[in-house]
Amino acid sequence: MKPLIKIDNLTLGYDKEPVLEKVNFEVFEDDFVGVIGPNGGGKTTLLKAILGLLKPMSGKITFRGDIDGQKKPIGYLPQVKHIDRNFPITVFDVVRSGSLMQNPKKVTSAQIKQKAEELLSEMGILNIRNKPIGELSGGQMQRVFLCRALLSDPKVLILDEPDTFVDNRFEGELYEKLRLLNEQHMAIILVSHDLGTISSYVKAIACVNRELHYHPDNIITQEQLNSYNCPIQIISHGEIPHTVLKHHH
Ligand SMILES: Nc1ncnc2c1ncn2[C@@H]1O[C@H](COP(=O)(O)OP(=O)(O)OP(=O)(O)O)[C@@H](O)[C@H]1O
Numbered sequence: 001m002k003p004l005i006k007i008d009n010l011t012l013g014y015d016k017e018p019v020l021e022k023v024n025f026e027v028f029e030d031d032f033v034g035v036i037g038p039n040g041g042g043k044t045t046l047l048k049a050i051l052g053l054l055k056p057m058s059g060k061i062t063f064r065g066d067i068d069g070q071k072k073p074i075g076y077l078p079q080v081k082h083i084d085r086n087f088p089i090t091v092f093d094v095v096r097s098g099s100l101m102q103n104p105k106k107v108t109s110a111q112i113k114q115k116a117e118e119l120l121s122e123m124g125i126l127n128i129r130n131k132p133i134g135e136l137s138g139g140q141m142q143r144v145f146l147c148r149a150l151l152s153d154p155k156v157l158i159l160d161e162p163d164t165f166v167d168n169r170f171e172g173e174l175y176e177k178l179r180l181l182n183e184q185h186m187a188i189i190l191v192s193h194d195l196g197t198i199s200s201y202v203k204a205i206a207c208v209n210r211e212l213h214y215h216p217d218n219i220i221t222q223e224q225l226n227s228y229n230c231p232i233q234i235i236s237h238g239e240i241p242h243t244v245l246k247h248h249h
Pocket residue numbers: 014019037038039040041042043044045046
């Protein structure tokens with residue numbers, strides 16, 4: 001089986017300054033990958049490149065045929081803290097904007113409207129569909145942007161810190177929803193600082209800190225963190241829950 005996304009020897013950066021170097025990474029249909037790493041390590045930069053928003057300095061990203069050509073686009077939930085709440089747009093229009101990634105010949109506006117309503121209803125927020133986004137709580141914003149990301153029925157769903165500003169109840173619901181989507185063969189790439197959650201839900205971990213190191217399971221040891229230079233704290237929910245303490249440089 002060919003990977004949905006294949007990243008070869010990718011170097012990314014801004015103004016000719018590399019941020020992430022020589023990344024090799026593949027995403028397959030049933031993958032659920034947690035992306036972790038310190039602030040400024042390059043996680044969002046990698047997502048931007050996958051989404052085509054940042055041109056690689058070198059190396060390449062290839063997409064399998066069924067997500068290339070925008071037939072099955074990638075769903076993206078950006079970091080909510082970067083969204084301008086003064087932008088004059090309603091909840092419903094945000095969700096509908098998720099269809100901009102789709103091939104316009106394949107969907108009618110009536111289908112888009114119906115799907116948007118279904119998703120809002122599933123997420124329990126159909127009642128706020130006409131509100132401007134500036135009036136929403138953090139948790140409501142996350143739900144709205146998740147609906148937007150799912151509107152195009154993507155093959156790959158990318159979430160950048162979806163647990164920011166979210167209450168515990170929705171956080172649990174969110175991760176159960178992601179688990180279900182993954183079981184239905186949607187690949188998921190999840191950036192999170194909530195490492196306890198990461199190790200409970202994901203199947204593999206990519207540690208991003210100027211380089212990318214891939215762990216094909218969801219438990220990380222202190223030894224791995226030391227050798228990969230990942231100064232973070234892991235709380236693992238393996239068979240025996242344990243804490244791996246922060247590594248100091
Ligand atoms: N538009 C930009 N122009 C210049 N430098 C940038 C830009 N965006 C990010 N950077 C720099 O690139 C590096 C990686 O940033 P990035 O946002 O990818 O990290 P991150 O791992 O997602 O961090 P966080 O966990 O804080 O979100 C940082 O040093 C950041 O300052």
